[in-house]
Amino acid sequence: MQTSFQPQELFMRRAFELAALGRGHVSPNPMVGCVIVYEGKIIGEGFHHQYGEAHAEVNAIHSVLAPNATVSMIRKETGLSPEDLLRQSTLYVSLEPCSHYGKTPPCAKKIIEMGIPRVVVSCGDPNPEVNGQGIKMLREVGVEVVEHFLEEEGQETFRRFFTHMAKHRPYVILKWAQSADGYLSRSQGKPCLITGKSLQVLNHSYRVEEDAIMVGTETILADNPRLNARMFRGKQPLRVSMDLHGKILKYIHTYLTENGLPSTPSPELAGKLPLRFFDKTQQTLLFVDMNRRDEYRFIEEWPGNGSEKLKIVPVKLSTAWPEMAAAYLKGLQKERIGSLIVEGGAALLQSFIVGDHWDEIRVFTSNKDLGGGYAAPRIPASQPCGFEQFGSEWVHIYRNKQHIP
Numbered sequence: 374m375q376t377s378f379q380p381q382e383l384f385m386r387r388a389f390e391l392a393a394l395g396r397g398h399v400s401p402n403p404m405v406g407c408v409i410v411y412e413g414k415i416i417g418e419g420f421h422h423q424y425g426e427a428h429a430e431v432n433a434i435h436s437v438l439a440p441n442a443t444v445s446m447i448r449k450e451t452g453l454s455p456e457d458l459l460r461q462s463t464l465y466v467s468l469e470p471c472s473h474y475g476k477t478p479p480c481a482k483k484i485i486e487m488g489i490p491r492v493v494v495s496c497g498d499p500n501p502e503v504n505g506q507g508i509k510m511l512r513e514v515g516v517e518v519v520e521h522f523l524e525e526e527g528q529e530t531f532r533r534f535f536t537h538m539a540k541h542r543p544y545v546i547l548k549w550a551q552s553a554d555g556y557l558s559r560s561q562g563k564p565c566l567i568t569g570k571s572l573q574v575l576n577h578s579y580r581v582e583e584d585a586i587m588v589g590t591e592t593i594l595a596d597n598p599r600l601n602a603r604m605f606r607g608k609q610p611l612r613v614s615m616d617l618h619g620k621i622l623k624y625i626h627t628y629l630t631e632n633g634l635p636s637t638p639s640p641e642l643a644g645k646l647p648l649r650f651f652d653k654t655q656q657t658l659l660f661v662d663m664n665r666r667d668e669y670r671f672i673e674e675w676p677g678n679g680s681e682k683l684k685i686v687p688v689k690l691s692t693a694w695p696e697m698a699a700a701y702l703k704g705l706q707k708e709r710i711g712s713l714i715v716e717g718g719a720a721l722l723q724s725f726i727v728g729d730h731w732d733e734i735r736v737f738t739s740n741k742d743l744g745g746g747y748a749a750p751r752i753p754a755s756q757p758c759g760f761e762q763f764g765s766e767w768v769h770i771y772r773n774k775q776h777i778p
């Protein structure tokens with residue numbers, strides 16, 4: 374479309390920066406940022422803070438109306454009210470304004486109501502309820518709209534959301550730590566830390582950015598992991614695992630019998646389940662064989678801090694693990710999980726790789742050899758996307774070539 378004004382990259386980049394502030398809080402919604410510009414000055418900023426709450430455009434408009442210090446200064450100089458300024462401003466937003474009544478009223482309607490004459494959009498919203506309707510709504514009343522502005526950079530910030538929309542599953546990050554000679558751990562049942570403190574902190578910072586974190590049955594039994602983000606401030610992810618053949622169940626029953634504990638829960642037994650995964654300190658989800666679902670009721674009823682925090686989800690068994698991986702993703706999609714980190718072990722990671730159910734791989738590599746044990750998965754055909762050194766350890770990142778928008 375012909376436009377009478379030249380949008381400036383700086384303002385859209387600021388919108389991207391603002392969008393990132395919503396990371397970890399808005400999924401499965403997209404992280405969106407917005408700035409409002411009057412005569413080359415940013416007079417309002419906003420981003421989507423929390424799932425279900427006001428969108429970026431509305432927050433940016435409210436920051437002008439509040440008004441903020443810049444608006445007050447311009448008002449002093451020009452005598453223009455915040456409403457007057459909006460009627461002469463350009464709104465930069467990283468995603469097409471919505472056109473439908475969802476949890477909040479349509480942003481396109483708000484922009485029109487405020488009389489904002491120009492809108493610059495980076496990416497269209499693939500949500501079938503929007504999908505071009507927001508831009509159409511604006512143009513129909515004469516708002517000048519520039520689309521596809523810094524679109525590639527925009528797509529990068531929306532990669533979780535776009536994957537969720539296009540593939541009807543969460544964005545999947547496979548992450549593992551390997552020794553210099555390529556092993557994940559020594560032998561079965563012997564937990565060992567592969568990387569040092571810096572990479573553990575980095576890993577916890579990754580965990581707060583995603584909705585859920587998953588490990589395989591053997592990892593639950595071998596490592597008894599907490600699967601939280603205790604070394605980094607932020608939202609704790611949903612922790613996810615599976616017990617398709619009752620191995621975890623058997624372990625718990627054996628533990629209770631050996632320790633003379635009854636299998637009927639009572640308040641005195643709070644905290645006496647042997648695995649941290651069931652400590653009910655964090656939202657937790659366990660996939661089980663649908664034919665054995667009832668056998669897990671006693672774990673749900675086991676006393677803990679928050680019994681509502683444990684969810685047992687039955688799935689149909691398949692002998693093919695990649696198919697099971699797809700079933701977990703379907704189950705997590707139903708739970709509105711927009712992104713997932715799969716943290717091992719080797720078997721679970723391999724099933725996501727073989728089924729091509731992944732978008733990104735992050736490999737932590739230490740400088741020490743293990744000399745044997747569980748071999749780390751091989752990196753499939755992918756696009757190397759960067760690496761960083763932390764002391765004598767490394768992080769390499771790869772993207773799935775097929776899935777890059």
Ligand SMILES: NC(=O)c1ccc[n+]([C@@H]2O[C@H](COP(=O)([O-])OP(=O)(O)OC[C@H]3O[C@@H](n4cnc5c(N)ncnc54)[C@H](OP(=O)(O)O)[C@@H]3O)[C@@H](O)[C@H]2O)c1
Nearest residue numbers: 549550557558589590591592694697717718719720721724
């Ligand atoms: N270095 C690291 O980053 C890292 C991370 C995590 C774990 N580890 C280590 O890895 C070891 C465990 O790895 P692992 O390969 O033996 O086990 P795992 O991947 O943790 O668990 C595999 C088990 O999970 C169940 N499972 C259910 N669905 C599956 C699916 N779609 N794909 C694969 N497995 C599925 C199967 O149990 P059923 O047969 O009962 O169905 C399978 O035997 C431990 O020693 C742990 O310390 C290392």
